[in-house]
Amino acid sequence: MTPRDPSSPPASAQESGNARSALVACRDAALTFGLGTRAVVAVHGASLSVQPSDRLAVVGPSGSGKSSLLHLLAGLERPTSGTVTWPALAEDARNEIGLVFQGDSLIxxxxxxxxxxxxxxxxxxxxxxxxxxxxxxxxxxxxxxxxxxxxxxxxxxxxxxxxxxxxxxxxPRLILADEPTGRLDHATGAHVLTALLTAADTTGAALVITTHDPSVAARLSTRFTMRDGRVLTVGHRSPDRETDS
Ligand SMILES: Nc1ncnc2c1ncn2[C@@H]1O[C@H](COP(=O)(O)OP(=O)(O)OP(=O)(O)O)[C@@H](O)[C@H]1O
Incomplete structure (x- = not known):
């Protein structure tokens, strides 16, 4: 991750992870919307990889680039510079990536x-x-x-x-969820998060969740903090045992 918190230990979610086993890997991936004076750099040079069974939270204020980073990881947006690859997924990786979007996504x-x-x-x-x-x-x-x-x-x-x-x-082998509990009350949100974590545990899937909710981030083992499009810190912790019961 760039820049990396020097106090944090190496972890599979960081660049040190095995490149070939990564479900998705970004190297200096940037995403800019618009041109010239109207350009908005939503993501600045992110370098990270997501390994099987990783449990990642992406936190940060509104507009800091969380959804944009998730869209890069999903292949929904192409990086303006740098690369995003899916080394451990099949050529047509879409079936192996499960996406939960913000807003209406039902037909x-x-x-x-x-x-x-x-x-x-x-x-x-x-x-x-x-x-x-x-x-x-x-x-x-x-x-x-x-x-x-x-x-x-x-x-x-x-x-x-x-x-x-x-x-x-x-x-799927990789679950990317953009604020999956954002519109839910605390109890329902906790229950839905438990369902996601249980499903990921059962299948060995990796889980990446963007969230504003500290109680959601606390149940995941690695936390990326974004600010103004930059991934500032990577924290590692034992997830809270909180359940929805
Ligand atoms: N399609 C787009 N066109 C132009 N600018 C965009 C587009 N999508 C996002 N942006 C801009 O990129 C920046 C990052 O937006 P992004 O949605 O990734 O932030 P976020 O952290 O997910 O915000 P939130 O928590 O409110 O969902 C913001 O300045 C936003 O206005």
Whole structure:
């Protein structure tokens, strides 16, 4: 990570991680929006790698570049300079990356079960198997009762829970979640985070979460702090044992 906190020990989330086992690796990756005097540097030269089973929080004030960094890791944005690669993922890595976006990401014409099953159907899974996996994932975030509803019939928090269930059903190797608990009350947020952590533990997936919530960051083992597009510090700690019970 650049610049690196000299007091922090080496960890797989840092450049010292095994380059070939990295699910995603950034080297001096920068992302600029706009041109000339209107240019905004959302991410300045980030260098980091995410290894299997990593549990990373990206914290920082609004506008500091957290979502932009996550979009680079997801391949949704190409770096303006530097590189982002996915050494341990297949050429077509999209099925192996699960994304939870901020805001509305459900398809309005599909009900909740169909929305949750969609990535599996698109990946070629049989419809009935995909539906079973979707219903199981919805149950894990206490959203089984919403299966037949349309997105327009959901609250913002319920829609966010469904977006998390969709990623759980997909069982990806890398989960990138942008404020997955941002629109949820504390108890529901803690429950959804537990579902994400449990799913990641079960499958060995890596988890990267952007958050404003210190209680969310406290449950992850590594914390990146962003300010004005720069990753300032990398902290390592034992995650809190807090559960949603
Ligand atoms: N598509 C875009 N076009 C132009 N500027 C953008 C775009 N997306 C983000 N930015 C700018 O890049 C900077 C970083 O934004 P980003 O959304 O990554 O921050 P953030 O830390 O995720 O904020 P928040 O916590 O509010 O979600 C901000 O100055 C923002 O205005």
């Amino acid at each position: 309005p014409a599909l009900d909740v079960a169909e929305n949750t099953a969609l990535p599996l159907v698109l990946a070629g899974r049989h419809q009935r198997q995909a539906r079973e996996a979707a219903l199981d994932a919805l149950a894990r975030v206490d959203a089984a009762a919403l299966a037949d509803r349309l997105p327009e019939e959901l609250s913002g928090g319920q829609a966010q829970g469904v977006a998390v269930a969709r990623v759980l059903a997909q069982a």
